[in-house]
Amino acid sequence: MPAYADMTTEELAAKRDELMREYEAIKAKGLALNMARGKPSSAQLDLSMPMLASVTTYEDCLAEDGTDCRNYGVLDGIPEAKRLMASMLDDDADHVIVFGSSSLNIMYDTMARCWSFGTLGHTPWSKLDEVKWLCPCPGYDRHFGVTEAFGFTMIPVTMTPDGPDMDEVERLVANDASVKGIWCVPKYSNPGGVTYSDEVVRRLAAMPCAAEDFRIFWDNAYGIHHLYDAPEQQDQLLDIRAACDEAGNPDRCFKFASTSKVTFPGAGISAMAASAANIADVKARMNPQVIGHDKLNQLRHVRFLRDAKGLAAHMSKHAAILRPKFELVDAKLTEALTEVGGCSWSKPRGGYFVSFDAPAGCAKRIVALAKDAGVTMTGAGATWPYKNDPADSNIRIAPSLPPVEELEATLDVFTCCVKLAYIEKLLR
Numbered sequence: 496m497p498a499y500a501d502m503t504t505e506e507l508a509a510k511r512d513e514l515m516r517e518y519e520a521i522k523a524k525g526l527a528l529n530m531a532r533g534k535p536s537s538a539q540l541d542l543s544m545p546m547l548a549s550v551t552t553y554e555d556c557l558a559e560d561g562t563d564c565r566n567y568g569v570l571d572g573i574p575e576a577k578r579l580m581a582s583m584l585d586d587d588a589d590h591v592i593v594f595g596s597s598s599l600n601i602m603y604d605t606m607a608r609c610w611s612f613g614t615l616g617h618t619p620w621s622k623l624d625e626v627k628w629l630c631p632c633p634g635y636d637r638h639f640g641v642t643e644a645f646g647f648t649m650i651p652v653t654m655t656p657d658g659p660d661m662d663e664v665e666r667l668v669a670n671d672a673s674v675k676g677i678w679c680v681p682k683y684s685n686p687g688g689v690t691y692s693d694e695v696v697r698r699l700a701a702m703p704c705a706a707e708d709f710r711i712f713w714d715n716a717y718g719i720h721h722l723y724d725a726p727e728q729q730d731q732l733l734d735i736r737a738a739c740d741e742a743g744n745p746d747r748c749f750k751f752a753s754t755s756k757v758t759f760p761g762a763g764i765s766a767m768a769a770s771a772a773n774i775a776d777v778k779a780r781m782n783p784q785v786i787g788h789d790k791l792n793q794l795r796h797v798r799f800l801r802d803a804k805g806l807a808a809h810m811s812k813h814a815a816i817l818r819p820k821f822e823l824v825d826a827k828l829t830e831a832l833t834e835v836g837g838c839s840w841s842k843p844r845g846g847y848f849v850s851f852d853a854p855a856g857c858a859k860r861i862v863a864l865a866k867d868a869g870v871t872m873t874g875a876g877a878t879w880p881y882k883n884d885p886a887d888s889n890i891r892i893a894p895s896l897p898p899v900e901e902l903e904a905t906l907d908v909f910t911c912c913v914k915l916a917y918i919e920k921l922l923r
Protein backbone atom coordinates (compact mmCIF):
# COMPACT_ATOMS: atom_id res chain seq x y z
CA MET A 496 0.00 0.00 0.00
CA PRO A 497 1.38 3.44 -0.83
CA ALA A 498 1.63 6.05 1.94
CA TYR A 499 -1.53 8.16 2.13
CA ALA A 500 0.35 11.22 0.88
CA ASP A 501 1.17 9.31 -2.35
CA MET A 502 -2.40 8.15 -3.05
CA THR A 503 -4.66 9.60 -5.74
CA THR A 504 -7.86 11.37 -4.73
CA GLU A 505 -9.91 8.34 -5.83
CA GLU A 506 -7.77 5.96 -3.79
CA LEU A 507 -8.05 8.22 -0.77
CA ALA A 508 -11.83 8.51 -1.10
CA ALA A 509 -12.17 4.72 -1.31
CA LYS A 510 -9.92 4.29 1.73
CA ARG A 511 -11.92 6.91 3.63
CA ASP A 512 -15.18 5.05 2.93
CA GLU A 513 -13.63 1.80 4.13
CA LEU A 514 -12.32 3.46 7.31
CA MET A 515 -15.67 5.15 7.91
CA ARG A 516 -17.37 1.74 7.91
CA GLU A 517 -14.75 0.47 10.35
CA TYR A 518 -15.24 3.57 12.52
CA GLU A 519 -19.05 3.22 12.57
CA ALA A 520 -18.70 -0.44 13.58
CA ILE A 521 -16.44 0.60 16.48
CA LYS A 522 -18.90 3.30 17.51
CA ALA A 523 -21.75 0.79 17.56
CA LYS A 524 -19.91 -1.17 20.26
CA GLY A 525 -20.63 1.63 22.75
CA LEU A 526 -17.11 1.55 24.25
CA ALA A 527 -16.14 3.57 27.33
CA LEU A 528 -12.33 3.52 27.42
CA ASN A 529 -9.89 5.99 28.90
CA MET A 530 -6.31 6.76 27.92
CA ALA A 531 -6.27 10.33 29.20
CA ARG A 532 -4.21 10.50 32.39
CA GLY A 533 -1.05 8.86 33.65
CA LYS A 534 -2.58 6.92 36.48
CA PRO A 535 -1.16 3.63 37.77
CA SER A 536 -3.37 0.61 37.15
CA SER A 537 -5.13 -1.27 39.87
CA ALA A 538 -2.50 -4.04 39.60
CA GLN A 539 0.24 -1.46 40.29
CA LEU A 540 -1.61 -0.03 43.28
CA ASP A 541 -1.93 -3.55 44.68
CA LEU A 542 1.89 -3.72 44.88
CA SER A 543 1.88 -1.22 47.74
CA MET A 544 -0.98 -2.61 49.81
CA PRO A 545 1.39 -4.25 52.34
CA MET A 546 2.67 -0.77 53.16
CA LEU A 547 -0.62 0.04 54.86
CA ALA A 548 0.04 -2.60 57.49
CA SER A 549 3.56 -1.35 58.29
CA VAL A 550 2.63 1.14 61.02
CA THR A 551 0.03 -0.15 63.46
CA THR A 552 1.47 -0.28 67.00
CA TYR A 553 2.83 2.43 69.30
CA GLU A 554 6.38 1.19 68.71
CA ASP A 555 5.82 1.42 64.94
CA CYS A 556 4.99 5.10 65.34
CA LEU A 557 8.41 6.05 66.72
CA ALA A 558 10.92 7.56 64.32
CA GLU A 559 14.58 6.53 64.62
CA ASP A 560 15.30 9.59 66.78
CA GLY A 561 12.44 8.70 69.13
CA THR A 562 9.93 11.21 67.74
CA ASP A 563 6.34 10.09 68.33
CA CYS A 564 5.05 10.48 64.79
CA ARG A 565 1.43 10.50 65.96
CA ASN A 566 1.88 14.03 67.25
CA TYR A 567 2.57 17.52 65.88
CA GLY A 568 6.04 18.64 64.84
CA VAL A 569 9.05 18.16 62.58
CA LEU A 570 8.62 20.80 59.89
CA ASP A 571 10.98 19.33 57.31
CA GLY A 572 10.46 15.57 57.71
CA ILE A 573 11.82 12.78 59.91
CA PRO A 574 15.48 11.91 59.21
CA GLU A 575 14.80 8.49 57.68
CA ALA A 576 12.20 9.96 55.28
CA LYS A 577 14.67 12.67 54.26
CA ARG A 578 17.23 9.98 53.46
CA LEU A 579 14.71 7.98 51.42
CA MET A 580 13.62 11.02 49.43
CA ALA A 581 17.24 12.17 49.03
CA SER A 582 17.91 8.88 47.23
CA MET A 583 15.02 9.63 44.85
CA LEU A 584 16.22 13.18 44.35
CA ASP A 585 19.86 12.16 43.93
CA ASP A 586 20.85 14.57 46.71
CA ASP A 587 21.92 14.71 50.37
CA ALA A 588 19.37 14.39 53.17
CA ASP A 589 20.59 17.75 54.58
CA HIS A 590 19.35 19.46 51.46
CA VAL A 591 15.89 17.85 51.48
CA ILE A 592 12.51 18.90 52.87
CA VAL A 593 9.77 16.26 52.96
CA PHE A 594 6.30 17.62 52.33
CA GLY A 595 2.79 16.13 51.97
CA SER A 596 1.44 13.86 49.30
CA SER A 597 1.90 16.00 46.17
CA SER A 598 4.98 17.40 44.44
CA LEU A 599 2.74 19.55 42.22
CA ASN A 600 1.59 21.19 45.44
CA ILE A 601 5.24 21.93 46.39
CA MET A 602 5.88 23.42 42.95
CA TYR A 603 2.81 25.64 43.25
CA ASP A 604 3.83 26.75 46.75
CA THR A 605 7.42 27.37 45.64
CA MET A 606 6.09 29.56 42.85
CA ALA A 607 3.75 31.29 45.31
CA ARG A 608 6.68 32.06 47.64
CA CYS A 609 8.69 33.59 44.78
CA TRP A 610 5.56 35.52 43.81
CA SER A 611 4.64 36.82 47.25
CA PHE A 612 7.98 37.17 49.02
CA GLY A 613 10.67 36.88 46.38
CA THR A 614 13.44 34.33 46.61
CA LEU A 615 16.61 34.94 48.67
CA GLY A 616 15.93 38.66 49.03
CA HIS A 617 15.04 39.35 45.41
CA THR A 618 12.00 41.43 44.43
CA PRO A 619 8.74 39.46 44.72
CA TRP A 620 7.65 38.51 41.23
CA SER A 621 4.18 39.94 41.96
CA LYS A 622 5.78 43.40 42.02
CA LEU A 623 7.09 43.10 38.46
CA ASP A 624 5.25 44.27 35.34
CA GLU A 625 5.66 40.92 33.66
CA VAL A 626 7.06 37.48 34.49
CA LYS A 627 7.97 35.19 31.61
CA TRP A 628 8.47 31.44 31.93
CA LEU A 629 10.10 28.95 29.56
CA CYS A 630 8.02 25.90 28.74
CA PRO A 631 9.74 23.08 26.84
CA CYS A 632 7.06 21.61 24.52
CA PRO A 633 5.49 19.16 24.41
CA GLY A 634 5.31 19.34 28.21
CA TYR A 635 3.18 18.61 31.27
CA ASP A 636 -0.20 20.34 31.19
CA ARG A 637 -0.40 20.85 34.96
CA HIS A 638 2.93 22.71 34.97
CA PHE A 639 1.50 25.08 32.41
CA GLY A 640 -1.62 25.36 34.58
CA VAL A 641 0.50 26.61 37.50
CA THR A 642 2.33 29.30 35.53
CA GLU A 643 -0.93 30.31 33.85
CA ALA A 644 -2.61 30.66 37.28
CA PHE A 645 0.05 33.23 38.28
CA GLY A 646 -0.45 35.11 35.01
CA PHE A 647 3.06 34.47 33.69
CA THR A 648 3.71 34.80 29.98
CA MET A 649 4.61 31.28 28.90
CA ILE A 650 7.17 30.90 26.12
CA PRO A 651 7.24 27.53 24.34
CA VAL A 652 10.73 26.10 23.81
CA THR A 653 11.43 23.29 21.35
CA MET A 654 12.23 19.89 22.86
CA THR A 655 14.99 17.95 21.15
CA PRO A 656 15.93 14.30 21.82
CA ASP A 657 18.49 15.69 24.32
CA GLY A 658 16.20 18.07 26.22
CA PRO A 659 15.17 21.68 25.58
CA ASP A 660 16.86 23.39 22.63
CA MET A 661 19.62 25.11 24.58
CA ASP A 662 20.48 27.62 21.85
CA GLU A 663 16.92 28.86 22.14
CA VAL A 664 16.95 28.81 25.96
CA GLU A 665 20.29 30.65 26.21
CA ARG A 666 19.09 33.31 23.77
CA LEU A 667 15.83 33.83 25.69
CA VAL A 668 17.42 34.18 29.15
CA ALA A 669 20.49 36.21 28.17
CA ASN A 670 19.06 39.71 27.91
CA ASP A 671 15.54 39.63 29.33
CA ALA A 672 15.39 39.91 33.13
CA SER A 673 11.65 39.19 33.10
CA VAL A 674 12.38 35.57 32.10
CA LYS A 675 12.41 34.10 35.61
CA GLY A 676 12.48 30.38 35.08
CA ILE A 677 11.93 27.17 33.20
CA TRP A 678 9.89 23.99 33.73
CA CYS A 679 11.95 20.83 33.36
CA VAL A 680 10.94 17.17 33.57
CA PRO A 681 14.51 16.02 33.06
CA LYS A 682 14.14 12.25 32.99
CA TYR A 683 11.62 10.25 30.94
CA SER A 684 9.84 13.55 30.34
CA ASN A 685 6.08 13.96 30.26
CA PRO A 686 5.10 13.31 27.51
CA GLY A 687 8.14 12.71 25.27
CA GLY A 688 10.10 10.28 27.46
CA VAL A 689 13.22 12.40 26.88
CA THR A 690 16.14 12.37 29.33
CA TYR A 691 18.29 15.49 29.27
CA SER A 692 21.84 14.97 28.08
CA ASP A 693 24.79 15.90 30.31
CA GLU A 694 25.51 18.83 28.01
CA VAL A 695 21.96 20.20 28.37
CA VAL A 696 22.13 19.88 32.19
CA ARG A 697 25.49 21.67 32.29
CA ARG A 698 24.32 24.45 29.96
CA LEU A 699 21.16 25.02 32.03
CA ALA A 700 23.30 25.28 35.15
CA ALA A 701 25.90 27.58 33.65
CA MET A 702 24.07 29.81 31.17
CA PRO A 703 24.29 33.54 31.85
CA CYS A 704 20.83 34.82 32.84
CA ALA A 705 19.72 38.45 32.89
CA ALA A 706 17.50 37.59 35.89
CA GLU A 707 19.67 37.01 38.98
CA ASP A 708 16.77 35.06 40.49
CA PHE A 709 16.28 32.79 37.46
CA ARG A 710 15.02 29.42 38.75
CA ILE A 711 14.97 25.95 37.24
CA PHE A 712 11.95 23.98 38.45
CA TRP A 713 13.47 20.49 38.10
CA ASP A 714 10.54 18.11 38.37
CA ASN A 715 12.19 14.70 38.46
CA ALA A 716 8.81 12.95 38.67
CA TYR A 717 10.04 9.89 36.75
CA GLY A 718 13.63 9.68 38.02
CA ILE A 719 13.37 6.01 39.08
CA HIS A 720 10.55 4.96 36.74
CA HIS A 721 12.48 2.73 34.34
CA LEU A 722 10.68 0.26 32.08
CA TYR A 723 13.67 -2.08 31.91
CA ASP A 724 15.84 -3.57 34.65
CA ALA A 725 19.16 -3.83 32.81
CA PRO A 726 21.30 -0.76 33.58
CA GLU A 727 22.24 -0.40 29.90
CA GLN A 728 18.52 -0.05 29.09
CA GLN A 729 18.03 2.71 31.66
CA ASP A 730 18.58 6.42 31.06
CA GLN A 731 21.07 8.27 33.27
CA LEU A 732 20.68 11.89 34.31
CA LEU A 733 23.39 14.27 35.49
CA ASP A 734 22.57 15.94 38.81
CA ILE A 735 21.49 19.53 38.25
CA ARG A 736 22.36 20.76 41.73
CA ALA A 737 25.94 19.52 41.47
CA ALA A 738 26.12 21.13 38.01
CA CYS A 739 24.75 24.43 39.41
CA ASP A 740 27.31 24.30 42.24
CA GLU A 741 30.10 23.66 39.77
CA ALA A 742 28.97 26.54 37.56
CA GLY A 743 28.86 28.97 40.47
CA ASN A 744 25.04 29.23 40.42
CA PRO A 745 24.22 27.12 43.51
CA ASP A 746 20.78 28.62 44.13
CA ARG A 747 19.45 28.28 40.59
CA CYS A 748 17.52 25.02 40.94
CA PHE A 749 14.66 23.55 42.95
CA LYS A 750 14.37 19.78 42.60
CA PHE A 751 11.07 17.96 43.17
CA ALA A 752 9.91 14.34 43.36
CA SER A 753 7.21 12.22 44.96
CA THR A 754 6.18 8.64 45.48
CA SER A 755 2.88 9.19 43.64
CA LYS A 756 3.79 6.57 41.04
CA VAL A 757 5.80 4.46 43.45
CA THR A 758 3.10 3.81 46.06
CA PHE A 759 -0.23 5.69 45.91
CA PRO A 760 -0.94 8.90 43.93
CA GLY A 761 -2.48 11.39 46.32
CA ALA A 762 -1.41 9.33 49.34
CA GLY A 763 2.36 9.19 48.91
CA ILE A 764 5.09 11.51 50.15
CA SER A 765 6.80 14.30 48.24
CA ALA A 766 10.00 16.26 48.67
CA MET A 767 12.16 19.08 47.42
CA ALA A 768 15.94 19.43 47.35
CA ALA A 769 17.84 22.68 46.89
CA SER A 770 20.90 24.63 48.03
CA ALA A 771 21.39 25.27 51.75
CA ALA A 772 20.36 28.91 51.26
CA ASN A 773 17.20 27.97 49.39
CA ILE A 774 16.28 25.30 51.94
CA ALA A 775 16.72 27.76 54.82
CA ASP A 776 14.62 30.36 52.97
CA VAL A 777 11.83 27.87 52.23
CA LYS A 778 11.78 26.58 55.81
CA ALA A 779 11.52 30.13 57.16
CA ARG A 780 8.51 30.75 54.89
CA MET A 781 6.93 27.40 55.80
CA ASN A 782 7.06 28.17 59.51
CA PRO A 783 3.84 30.18 59.73
CA GLN A 784 2.17 27.94 57.14
CA VAL A 785 2.40 24.44 58.61
CA ILE A 786 3.53 22.63 61.78
CA GLY A 787 4.61 19.50 59.94
CA HIS A 788 3.40 17.02 57.36
CA ASP A 789 2.09 13.48 57.78
CA LYS A 790 4.94 11.70 59.61
CA LEU A 791 3.03 8.43 59.92
CA ASN A 792 2.92 8.26 56.13
CA GLN A 793 6.63 9.09 56.05
CA LEU A 794 7.22 6.15 58.39
CA ARG A 795 5.03 3.83 56.30
CA HIS A 796 7.04 4.70 53.21
CA VAL A 797 10.40 4.21 54.92
CA ARG A 798 9.39 0.90 56.48
CA PHE A 799 8.04 -0.38 53.16
CA LEU A 800 10.57 0.98 50.66
CA ARG A 801 13.61 1.21 52.98
CA ASP A 802 16.26 2.75 50.72
CA ALA A 803 17.50 3.14 47.12
CA LYS A 804 17.80 -0.63 46.74
CA GLY A 805 14.30 -1.21 48.08
CA LEU A 806 12.95 1.50 45.79
CA ALA A 807 14.62 -0.08 42.76
CA ALA A 808 13.22 -3.53 43.62
CA HIS A 809 9.72 -2.08 43.99
CA MET A 810 9.98 -0.09 40.75
CA SER A 811 11.01 -3.23 38.93
CA LYS A 812 7.62 -4.73 39.87
CA HIS A 813 5.90 -1.67 38.40
CA ALA A 814 8.02 -2.03 35.27
CA ALA A 815 6.93 -5.64 34.82
CA ILE A 816 3.31 -4.43 34.66
CA LEU A 817 3.97 -1.33 32.55
CA ARG A 818 6.48 -2.71 30.03
CA PRO A 819 4.05 -4.90 28.06
CA LYS A 820 1.71 -1.93 27.74
CA PHE A 821 4.38 0.36 26.32
CA GLU A 822 5.56 -2.39 23.99
CA LEU A 823 1.97 -2.94 22.87
CA VAL A 824 1.57 0.77 22.08
CA ASP A 825 4.66 0.72 19.89
CA ALA A 826 3.69 -2.55 18.19
CA LYS A 827 0.14 -1.37 17.46
CA LEU A 828 1.18 2.03 16.16
CA THR A 829 3.91 0.45 14.04
CA GLU A 830 1.52 -2.10 12.59
CA ALA A 831 -1.29 0.35 11.86
CA LEU A 832 0.53 3.53 10.90
CA THR A 833 3.95 2.79 9.40
CA GLU A 834 2.59 2.36 5.87
CA VAL A 835 0.18 5.25 6.27
CA GLY A 836 3.07 7.66 6.86
CA GLY A 837 3.01 11.17 8.30
CA CYS A 838 3.00 10.08 11.97
CA SER A 839 5.74 9.65 14.54
CA TRP A 840 5.85 8.67 18.20
CA SER A 841 8.29 8.27 21.05
CA LYS A 842 9.65 4.93 22.29
CA PRO A 843 10.45 5.77 25.90
CA ARG A 844 12.57 3.60 28.20
CA GLY A 845 10.71 4.91 31.26
CA GLY A 846 8.06 7.26 32.59
CA TYR A 847 4.35 7.16 31.90
CA PHE A 848 3.69 8.46 28.41
CA VAL A 849 4.14 8.09 24.69
CA SER A 850 4.18 11.34 22.73
CA PHE A 851 2.40 10.97 19.40
CA ASP A 852 2.79 13.43 16.53
CA ALA A 853 0.00 13.26 13.97
CA PRO A 854 0.19 15.02 10.61
CA ALA A 855 -0.17 18.77 11.23
CA GLY A 856 -3.74 19.95 11.64
CA CYS A 857 -5.11 16.54 12.68
CA ALA A 858 -4.74 16.24 16.48
CA LYS A 859 -7.98 17.93 17.52
CA ARG A 860 -9.96 15.96 14.96
CA ILE A 861 -8.39 12.65 16.08
CA VAL A 862 -9.22 13.30 19.74
CA ALA A 863 -12.79 14.32 18.81
CA LEU A 864 -13.29 11.23 16.63
CA ALA A 865 -11.95 9.02 19.44
CA LYS A 866 -14.26 10.65 21.98
CA ASP A 867 -17.30 10.02 19.75
CA ALA A 868 -16.22 6.40 19.53
CA GLY A 869 -16.01 6.09 23.33
CA VAL A 870 -12.27 6.63 23.88
CA THR A 871 -11.15 9.53 26.06
CA MET A 872 -7.66 10.83 25.24
CA THR A 873 -5.74 13.76 26.79
CA GLY A 874 -7.10 16.87 25.07
CA ALA A 875 -5.25 17.88 21.90
CA GLY A 876 -3.13 20.93 22.66
CA ALA A 877 -2.81 20.04 26.37
CA THR A 878 0.93 19.52 25.97
CA TRP A 879 1.38 23.20 25.06
CA PRO A 880 0.96 26.41 27.10
CA TYR A 881 -2.57 27.84 26.84
CA LYS A 882 -3.54 24.48 25.25
CA ASN A 883 -2.35 25.91 21.97
CA ASP A 884 -0.32 23.50 19.87
CA PRO A 885 0.46 25.66 16.83
CA ALA A 886 0.81 22.61 14.57
CA ASP A 887 -2.27 20.86 16.05
CA SER A 888 -0.20 17.71 15.93
CA ASN A 889 0.78 16.41 19.40
CA ILE A 890 -1.29 13.90 21.37
CA ARG A 891 -0.24 12.37 24.69
CA ILE A 892 -0.86 8.64 24.99
CA ALA A 893 -1.15 7.37 28.58
CA PRO A 894 -1.14 3.57 28.49
CA SER A 895 -0.72 2.80 32.21
CA LEU A 896 -4.30 2.64 33.48
CA PRO A 897 -6.22 0.24 31.21
CA PRO A 898 -5.60 -3.50 31.41
CA VAL A 899 -3.74 -4.88 28.34
CA GLU A 900 -6.88 -6.16 26.53
CA GLU A 901 -8.60 -2.81 26.99
CA LEU A 902 -5.51 -0.97 25.88
CA GLU A 903 -5.43 -3.05 22.72
CA ALA A 904 -9.05 -2.14 21.92
CA THR A 905 -8.32 1.52 22.71
CA LEU A 906 -5.34 1.59 20.35
CA ASP A 907 -7.44 0.05 17.55
CA VAL A 908 -9.91 2.91 17.93
CA PHE A 909 -7.11 5.46 18.12
CA THR A 910 -5.29 4.29 15.00
CA CYS A 911 -8.56 4.17 13.04
CA CYS A 912 -9.24 7.79 14.08
CA VAL A 913 -5.69 8.83 13.11
CA LYS A 914 -6.09 7.34 9.63
CA LEU A 915 -9.52 8.87 9.15
CA ALA A 916 -8.45 12.35 10.24
CA TYR A 917 -5.35 12.19 8.02
CA ILE A 918 -7.38 11.19 4.95
CA GLU A 919 -9.92 13.93 5.64
CA LYS A 920 -7.04 16.40 5.72
CA LEU A 921 -5.57 15.11 2.45
CA LEU A 922 -8.98 15.29 0.75
CA ARG A 923 -9.62 18.87 1.92
Ligand code: PLP
Nearest residue numbers: 597598599635680685716753755
Ligand atom coordinates in the same frame (compact mmCIF):
# COMPACT_ATOMS: atom_id res chain seq x y z
N1 PLP B 1 5.11 16.06 37.65
C1 PLP B 1 4.91 15.37 36.52
C2 PLP B 1 5.87 15.53 35.39
C3 PLP B 1 3.82 14.52 36.38
O1 PLP B 1 3.64 13.85 35.24
C4 PLP B 1 2.92 14.39 37.46
C5 PLP B 1 1.74 13.53 37.36
O2 PLP B 1 1.39 13.04 36.33
C6 PLP B 1 3.16 15.13 38.62
C7 PLP B 1 4.27 15.95 38.69
C8 PLP B 1 2.24 15.08 39.79
O3 PLP B 1 2.95 14.68 40.90
P1 PLP B 1 2.33 14.64 42.36
O4 PLP B 1 1.35 13.53 42.40
O5 PLP B 1 3.52 14.38 43.22
O6 PLP B 1 1.69 15.95 42.64
